[in-house]
Structures are given as C-alpha cells and as structure tokens.
Amino acid sequence: MADQAIIDATNLSKVYGELVAVNRLNLQVQEGEIFGFLGPNGAGKTTTILMLLGLTEPTTGAARVCGYNSAREPLKVKRLTGYLPENVGFYGELTARQNLMYTARLNAVPEKLAVSRVSEMMEVVGLPDVGDKKVAEFSRGMKQRLGIADVLIKDPKVIILDEPTLGIDPDGSARILDLIVDLSHRRKMTIMLSSHMLYQVQRICSRVGILVKGKMVALGSVDQLGKKLEAGKTTLDVEASPATPELVDSIKRIPGVLNVEKSGDLLTIAADKEVRSLVAKAVTQTRSALLQMRLQDYTLEEIYLRYFREAH
Amino acid sequence: MRGMLAVFWKEVSDHMGSRRFLILFAIIGLAGLWATYVAAQSIRSELASNPDSRFVFLRVFTSSSGLLPPFVSFIGFFGPLVGLALGFDAINREMSEGTMSRVLSQPLYRDSVINGKFLAGVATITVMLLSLILIVSGLGLQLIGVPPTQEEMLRLLLFVMTSIIYIAFWLGLAILFSILFRRTATSALGAIALWVFLSFFMVMIAGAAADAAIPVNEGSPPELLVRNANLRQGIMRMSPTTLYDEAIGTIVSPGVRTLGPVLVQQVQGLIPTPLRLSQSLNLVWPQLTTIVALTLVVFAIGYVRFMRQEIRA
Numbered sequence: 179m180a181d182q183a184i185i186d187a188t189n190l191s192k193v194y195g196e197l198v199a200v201n202r203l204n205l206q207v208q209e210g211e212i213f214g215f216l217g218p219n220g221a222g223k224t225t226t227i228l229m230l231l232g233l234t235e236p237t238t239g240a241a242r243v244c245g246y247n248s249a250r251e252p253l254k255v256k257r258l259t260g261y262l263p264e265n266v267g268f269y270g271e272l273t274a275r276q277n278l279m280y281t282a283r284l285n286a287v288p289e290k291l292a293v294s295r296v297s298e299m300m301e302v303v304g305l306p307d308v309g310d311k312k313v314a315e316f317s318r319g320m321k322q323r324l325g326i327a328d329v330l331i332k333d334p335k336v337i338i339l340d341e342p343t344l345g346i347d348p349d350g351s352a353r354i355l356d357l358i359v360d361l362s363h364r365r366k367m368t369i370m371l372s373s374h375m376l377y378q379v380q381r382i383c384s385r386v387g388i389l390v391k392g393k394m395v396a397l398g399s400v401d402q403l404g405k406k407l408e409a410g411k412t413t414l415d416v417e418a419s420p421a422t423p424e425l426v427d428s429i430k431r432i433p434g435v436l437n438v439e440k441s442g443d444l445l446t447i448a449a450d451k452e453v454r455s456l457v458a459k460a461v462t463q464t465r466s467a468l469l470q471m472r473l474q475d476y477t478l479e480e481i482y483l484r485y486f487r488e489a490h
Numbered sequence: 491m492r493g494m495l496a497v498f499w500k501e502v503s504d505h506m507g508s509r510r511f512l513i514l515f516a517i518i519g520l521a522g523l524w525a526t527y528v529a530a531q532s533i534r535s536e537l538a539s540n541p542d543s544r545f546v547f548l549r550v551f552t553s554s555s556g557l558l559p560p561f562v563s564f565i566g567f568f569g570p571l572v573g574l575a576l577g578f579d580a581i582n583r584e585m586s587e588g589t590m591s592r593v594l595s596q597p598l599y600r601d602s603v604i605n606g607k608f609l610a611g612v613a614t615i616t617v618m619l620l621s622l623i624l625i626v627s628g629l630g631l632q633l634i635g636v637p638p639t640q641e642e643m644l645r646l647l648l649f650v651m652t653s654i655i656y657i658a659f660w661l662g663l664a665i666l667f668s669i670l671f672r673r674t675a676t677s678a679l680g681a682i683a684l685w686v687f688l689s690f691f692m693v694m695i696a697g698a699a700a701d702a703a704i705p706v707n708e709g710s711p712p713e714l715l716v717r718n719a720n721l722r723q724g725i726m727r728m729s730p731t732t733l734y735d736e737a738i739g740t741i742v743s744p745g746v747r748t749l750g751p752v753l754v755q756q757v758q759g760l761i762p763t764p765l766r767l768s769q770s771l772n773l774v775w776p777q778l779t780t781i782v783a784l785t786l787v788v789f790a791i792g793y794v795r796f797m798r799q800e801i802r803a
C-alpha cells in the first residue's frame with residue numbers, strides 16, 4: 179500500500195431525486211497529508227464524506243479508505259477512520275469522560291487502556307480539567323475540541339473533520355487548527371477537513387480541493403492552484419443595457435464560455451479562453467448597449483469568494 | 491455483538507437513572523402496594539369464614555375492593571406508559587442532538603444500535619416487573635400468611651412474561667415513532683394518542699359499530715344479542731389492550747372459563763370448577779401469540795425504517 183492513496187474516490191456520485199449532490203468526484207489523499215475540502219454550503223462536502231465513511235451509499239462510483247471499499251466494508255473503514263461530524267453532539271447528561279468511554283467501548287478498546295487514553299486525549303485537546311463535568315455545560319468550542327478527543331480515542335490512521343471550526347470564534351478556531359496541524363506532525367495522521375472558509379484551510383492544508391455544486395472545480399496545492407487558475411481561466415464583468423435572457427443565451431453559446439451569471443444588468447462570464455470580442459458582438463447583435471467590460475484575474479481567492487458570497 | 495452490548499449497557503444505565511422511569515416506577519409501586527394491602531384485607535376476612543378456598547395467593551393480585559382496581563390492572567394501565575416513556579425519543583433525540591452520526595461512525599453495525607436500545611428497554615421492563623412482583627408477593631405473604639402453590643407461581647411467571655412482551659409492544663411502537671418523527675414532542679404525542687385510541691376509544695367504537703351493524707334492544711332474541719356481542723368483541727380484539735386484558739384475566743384467574751358471550755343455557759349444569767393451567771393457556775393461546783406477533787411486527791417495521799434512514803448530523 180506504499181504508493182496507494184489513503185483516501186481514494188473514483189467517479190463518486192450521489193443523486194437525491196433530481197438533485198445531483200455529488201457529481202463524478204475524483205479525489206486522492208496521500209498518507210500524512212492535510213487535505214482541505216473547500217466549498218460553499220450545499221456544495222456536497224458532507225455527502226462526499228458520508229460516502230467515504232460508508233454512512234451513505236454512493237449512487238455510482240466507489241470510495242476506498244485505507245484500501246477498503248467504504249460501501250462494502252464500512253466497519254473496517256470505520257475502525258481506522260475517525261470522523262468528526264458537522265455539529266458534533268454529545269450526551270449532555272453524561273460527563274465528558276463518560277461520553278468518551280462510551281466511544282471507547284463501541285470501538286472495543288480494552289477498559290484499562292480506554293481510561294488512560296481518555297485522559298490523554300482530553301489533555302491533547304486542551305481540556306484536562308473538565309473530564310467530570312457534564313457536557314451540557316460545555317461551550318461550543320469546548321464541545322468541538324471534545325469531538326476531536328473523541329475521534330482520537332480509537333487511535334485512527336485517518337481523521338475526517340467536517341467543518342471543524344463552524345460557529346467558533348476566531349481565537350477558538352485558531353486553537354483547533356493548531357491542534358490539527360499538531361496531530362498531523364506528531365501523530366503522523368492523515369487528515370481531511372472540510373470547510374467553507376478559505377483562509378483557514380489555506381493556512382494549514384498542504385492541498386485543497388474546491389467543490390462547487392457537487393463538482394470538483396479545482397484540486398491541487400494552494401500555490402499551484404492560484405497560478406493555474408490565473409493562467410487558464412478568465413472572468414469577465416460585462417454591463418449591458420438591457421441584459422436580456424436572449425443575450426445571456428447567446429453568450430452561453432460562445433465557444434469557451436463556461437458559465438454566465440446575471441444580476442440586474444451585470445453579467446459575470448467565466449471562460450477558459452479569450453472571448454471578449456465575441457461577447458461584445460453578442461451584445462450588439464441582441465441590440466443591447468455595451469456599457470462596460472472588465473477582465474478579472476481569476477485567482478483562487480476570487481473564485482472562491484464569489485461562490486462563497488453567492489451561497490449566502 | 492460487542493457494539494450491541496455497549497449500546498445495551500449504556501441504555502440500561504440511562505433508563506435506570508432516568509427521572510421519567512423512576513417516577514413511573516414509584517407510581518406503579520405505590521399503587522400496587524396499596525392495591526395489595528386492600529386486597530389482602532378482604533382476602534383475610536374471607537379466609538376466616540371459608541378456610542379452604544383455592545388460589546388464595548393469586549387473589550392478592552386480582553382482588554379489587556371498592557374503587558381501587560387490582561394489581562394486575564395497574565400493570566395493564568401503566569405498563570404501556572412505561573414502554574412509551576422508555577422509547578419515544580430513542581432515535582430522534584440522538585438524531586437532533588447529533589450523537590447518532592458519532593455513534594454510527596464507530597465500527598458497529600447499524601442494527602446494533604436499534605437492537606441494543608430495544609433489548610435495553612425490555613431488560614428495564616423485566617427488572618421493573620420482577621421487582622414489583624417480588625415486593626407485592628412479599629407484602630401479600632406477610633398479610634395473608636398463605637404461601638403460593640406451584641401452579642400459582644407458574645401463573646404469576648406467565649403473567650410477568652406476557653406483560654413483558656405486551657409492554658415491549660408499546661416500547662417497539664414508541665421506538666418506531668421516534669424513527670418516523672424528527673421531533674421528540676411529536677413522537678411522544680403520537681404514541682400517547684395511539685395508546686389512548688387503542689385503550690379507550692376502541693371500546694366505544696366497537697360498541698357503536700356493533701350496534702349499527704346488528705341493532706339490538708332488551709327484547710331482542712338471544713342469538714342476536716350474542717351476534718352483537720361477538721362483533722363487538724371481534725372489533726375490540728384489534729386492540730392489543732383487549733388481547734392483553736383477556737390473556738391476563740385468564741392466566742391469573744383460573745375461574746375464567748370462557749372469553750366470549752355465553753347463553754344461560756350453555757352454562758346451565760356446568761360446575762364452576764377452576765381451569766387447569768394448560769386449559770387456561772389453551773383458551774388464550776390466540777391472544778398470546780397475537781401479542782408476540784404484534785410486538786415483533788412493530789419492532790421489525792422500526793428496524794427496517796431505521797436501517798434505511800440516512801443519518802446526517
């Protein structure tokens with residue numbers, strides 16, 4: 179398994195009725211990596227993670243984790259993979275320690291080892307003194323860190339964290355991110371985390387994938403991605419009066435145009451080659467007035483922020 | 491298996507320490523003790539006049555006096571509530587609090603969760619019933635001074651087993667509701683509504699429906715009255731409550747010889763001897779098997795729904 183990816187998804191799709199939540203996704207995460215899985219809300223991140231863990235069946239394609247097929251051998255995958263769900267929950271009426279002990283029992287960790295491991299992990303995540311407090315009294319940030327301790331109880335090879343910093347203040351988020359980096363360095367774990375916050379992911383991840391509407395639109399190291407996108411793709415802001423649906427249609431038909439978005443008279447056109455003259459022609463042909471046309475640099479941040487803004 | 495045991499023990503300890511279980515247990519215990527005390531008083535005065543009556547010990551559980559129903563009726567009334575209380579939020583609470591996805595990402599089969607929860611509820615019910623029976627028996631023995639015969643003990647054991655399965659039906663129903671409804675308030679209300687319907691409204695509906703189909707009055711010929719009563723009973727038997735009441739009534743009262751309506755001619759000349767245990771069992775065999783089947787069916791429906799459900803945080 180030396181050169182095999184720890185997480186390996188091939189042509190993974192999930193369809194809910196009409197909605198394609200995940201669309202032919204390909205993804206490899208190598209041992210020891212911190213992989214950032216970026217995408218706005220509703221992009222399909224959680225769905226992908228559920229398929230990786232065998233918690234939901236892929237419609238097509240397959241996911242393998244640590245060499246095991248997630249749909250066919252979910253128990254083997256779950257034994258080796260720690261998963262921190264989005265909005266992780268604990269039994270509020272039990273103490274932190276009791277909650278973690280339950281996880282240990284579910285993993286068949288021998289009782290003695292479990293006791294010492296629970297204490298150790300509470301310390302690792304910076305909660306050494308609250309083991310006997312009921313979780314109902316915990317703040318959100320504390321629960322999230324307890325969630326990471328919970329994930330570590332089974333001593334996993336891979337950990338998958340779904341939005342680990344969601345709803346946590348910047349200071350708390352920073353602590354969690356530092357903790358993740360620490361786990362990767364000291365415990366040599368492979369880590370995949372999903373987020374809709376670019377800056378956080380950029381800071382700690384060696385590689386990122388950007389998922390939009392179920393499709394992986396970019397995949398690579400952060401530096402690499404920025405350059406590649408700048409070189410390969412462009413975005414045009416066009417203001418036309420009036421920006422009719424016919425105009426949008428005719429621009430969409432121009433070869434090289436990937437996507438057109440309309441808000442009022444402003445059109446945002448994504449293309450993978452030079453299309454400015456053809457767009458200008460389309461505007462005049464539909465008898466609209468071209469008021470403005472501007473070329474955007476298509477950087478990682480910009481595409482990401484645009485998707486991000488739109489999703490909110 | 492190990493995963494299921496982990497779930498089982500966690501649930502058992504949750505139940506045993508939960509306020510709602512302890513409150514119900516206390517209510518049933520107090521009511522049961524009071525009923526036993528009152529029953530024992532009347533049994534004692536009767537024993538004084540008729541020292542060789544049979545099945546004295548069982549009457550501790552079945553005698554009523556004045557307004558207070560007998561012990562078995564308390565179990566019949568509160569038992570379903572215990573089942574509902576133990577199960578109505580079994581699944582949906584874990585979904586809404588986000589613990590379910592954490593549990594299911596551990597290496598255990600998904601059915602371990604629902605099996606463990608169901609069995610933990612059954613174990614809790616068993617512990618509750620056995621301890622109630624032991625307490626009540628102890629008190630009864632103190633008060634009347636007549637020990638149970640072997641047959642009486644067997645009948646009590648059968649009563650406990652039937653009650654466990656019957657309460658497990660309500661537990662399974664509650665768990666099913668906790669799978670079907672996302673909110674715990676909805677599943678609780680839905681389950682209670684169904685209980686009220688099956689326990690109380692069924693009686694009225696059965697009466698009204700029978701009277702509509704076969705109208706009778708005081709002057710009606712006996713055959714018509716019997717047909718009316720049979721229809722009524724048939725409809726009522728669609729409710730597990732009726733089945734349980736019939737089964738228990740026969741198991742703990744050896745004097746019960748028949749469950750349907752009877753004509754005076756049919757019983758004339760019959761000596762009212764108590765039935766042997768095997769005869770009692772024969773009489774309520776259909777009731778018993780139906781209760782078992784209903785319990786299995788509600789659990790199975792819940793099981794299948796749960797296995798198919800997608801779990802998100």
Ligand SMILES: Nc1ncnc2c1ncn2[C@@H]1O[C@H](COP(=O)(O)OP(=O)(O)O)[C@@H](O)[C@H]1O
Nearest residue numbers: 194199217218219220221222223224225226800
């Ligand atoms: N059980 C479901 N049935 C139908 N649609 C669903 C279901 N679960 C998720 N979706 C849809 O799938 C899409 C992807 O959701 P999700 O994976 O949760 O996105 P993310 O985690 O990136 O925010 C969303 O549009 C969501 O509404």
Ligand SMILES: [Mg+2]
Nearest residue numbers: 223224225264
């Ligand atoms: Mg999500």
